[in-house]
């Protein structure tokens with residue numbers, strides 16, 4: 008029997024607004040002293056009231072527009088009621104039946120359309136830390152993250168394999184970064200993924216009777232692995248005549264697979280109702296159009312421009328389009344007619360200038376010009392440069408001594424930047440002589 | 444005869460303070476002595492401000508409320524003064540911040556004298572559901588003061604302070620004011636900030652003053668009203684100048700008398716309201732009989748919306764970060780949480796909450812229609828005078844029945860007032876007026892005209 012995967016995603020993006028969603032506390036919580044960025048509102052103290060951050064509302068709608076969503080002209084916040092210690096009010100302010108954006112889509116490079124169900128705005132929760140204090144096991148709560156604006160993107164279950172979802176999720180990250188509304192860093196938790204996975208006989212039209220949720224995965228690589236692991240696990244179960252359990256699973260790096268976290272997801276009744284502390288919002292067509300006009304060039308558009316204007320390969324165009332800084336350098340550098348766009352792209356993508364991106368397009372051009380000069384192979388000149396670098400980078404020297412090759416390449420890059428076109432093998436030889 | 448300072452109204456006290464007849468400390472001391480003398484009997488206060496005398500010494504008496512001792516209902520957060528909402532859940536809760544109303548009062552020079560008793564979490568209209576014991580009516584201590592702002596109304600009626608702050612979700616300012624023969628004013632929903640007020644029903648909670656006369660109510664409203672950046676539901680509509688002398692002399696207002704409301708009144712109370720209507724006619728206004736949606740429909744709407752919001756608003760009191768745990772909730776709070784949780788449950792939302800909101804919209808439209816024909820509407824604050832102590836016990840819908848006549852205007856967010864309107868068997872009764880949203884000025888001016896033509900507000904309970 009052949010099988011078909013039914014795969015959909017929920018993506019959470021923490022917005023990089025200056026202040027939180029409903030209060031004036033700073034939204035940037037990563038690595039801050041616990042509970043140092045709190046106030047009556049985000050602590051859920053008696054009498055505190057939420058005041059929506061208009062910037063976050065604008066950014067959520069712009070993300071919706073970038074994902075080709077319909078924007079509700081009438082929208083509102085709702086209360087999602089549930090009890091959890093990291094949720095200080097006993098409810099999360101979210102959006103229920105009138106999300107800012109709905110019915111959007113993105114096309115994959117294959118031309119496959121992925122439908123986007125909704126894009127809505129909510130507040131993040133606090134963070135639980137399980138620790139041992141004075142010999143006692145305790146749970147501590149850090150409310151720095153409580154109330155940070157969080158966008159939720161929900162897709163339809165349109166993916167049929169993990170490479171499709173991998174491309175889609177990276178594209179979401181690219182779009183968010185192009186809009187400059189979040190760093191969308193998986194490791195820092197400002198982009199979080201949840202996959203809903205099930206498998207059914209190929210050609211079946213009804214959705215399968217179960218669904219496995221995979222949560223708390225903090226890299227694209229791991230989510231892809233987790234999805235693949237799940238698909239084969241489900242197929243194995245189905246082929247032996249069993250139906251996989253409806254449950255929530257997490258990814259274990261050490262096991263290279265998923266593990267059950269909560270079986271039999273209890274049916275939650277969140278008792279949604281309109282948030283009475285925040286008046287409903289209405290948006291005019293001209294307001295929505297204005298925001299649409301303000302959207303920066305999006306990755307897909309940049310890619311097709313790079314391909315059509317500069318005849319880059321689609322692979323190179325994708326790399327440059329996914330990195331705002333690289334894209335800026337590229338567009339600056341191509342204005343110099345001396346070098347072909349392809350040569351500029353090659354140098355940028357293959358990092359031939361060294362480990363760190365040049366600051367500007369001009370710097371890149373300078374580097375390219377230096378390549379055309381005769382190579383420096385004067386060992387006394389190189390030795391002098393090497394000594395200067397060694398004394399300025401004691402940390403890297405220590406790394407090299409402890410066997411870290413990367414640090415060596417880093418120093419070679421620095422010397423190359425100082426001297427321009429230089430005989431690399433000679434630099435390496437002199438460096439090693441001087442250090443070890 | 445030398446009057447006691449505590450019996451002064453705000454305007455009288457301000458004159459005395461400014462002319463140096465007495466100091467703000469002496470004024471406060473007089474109120475504190477009165478509390479010491481009477482509060483074991485009345486029990487209007489839950490906590491007193493221990494720093495009040497020091498604060499009175501340093502206050503600037505030239506400010507609008509400079510040196511005036513004001514009592515605050517215990518659901519308003521007061522920085523460093525215990526705030527319980529008369530619930531043992533918050534028995535030891537000391538707020539880290541002031542509610543906007545309290546902040547505004549302090550900025551205007553008011554001295555916070557203490558925190559007044561209320562129905563626990565404002566769940567009631569009797570002030571006998573307080574976890575700290577009932578407040579009694581200064582006019583007759585075998586009777587209730589009304590509620591939920593019963594402590595505030597009793598404190599003003601018994602001259603324990605010059606004025607007090609209450610909050611109204613449906614009748615909680617106007618009904619106890621009527622039962623205690625003081626002036627209670629509920630501004631338009633969104634006119635006064637709810638920031639720092641322990642939420643009961645967020646979509647109707649409205650802070651308002653309880654005072655010895657209409658002028659004082661206007662003065663305090665002017666201080667506490669206005670857009671608050673900490674409350675997204677406050678309106679940016681400019682606050683009108685309240686009590687312009689020229690406008691108070693005007694005649695020819697069209698005043699609606701809703702026949703469905705008269706039906707609800709007990710016969711003796713109906714007579715008091717009709718007498719008041721006649722008085723307004725004598726003052727040169729026109730009384731027009733009108734028909735409104737029967738107030739009984741508001742009970743259902745109010746009960747569903749209020750219980751639903753309560754069930755959500757009280758979920759933060761989990762005892763994890765502050766306060767006691769949930770076992771400290773009393774019977775009434777538990778009943779409301781359960782009813783609200785049920786009403787919002789999946790599958791029931793459309794039957795209850797959504798339907799209630801639709802009816803609420805109809806009631807609002809009904810008022811809009813009425814206010815295209817009349818300028819003000821007579822709205823009796825309560826079906827009858829104060830009931831006896833114990834009347835609310837084992838009566839889960841006691842509040843809703845007592846507040847039936849002010850629930851329609853409350854769920855519609857309209858401003859309304861209750862002023863002393865007469866007595867039945869030595870128990871006071873209130874006369875009430877409501878107006879269109881953001882027309883506080885019109886209500887206060889008409890109420891002041893009524894007050895000037897009567898002397899009910901000058902009568903005091905014998906204590």
Ligand SMILES: [Zn+2]
Nearest residue numbers: 030032046049
């Ligand atoms: Zn905060």
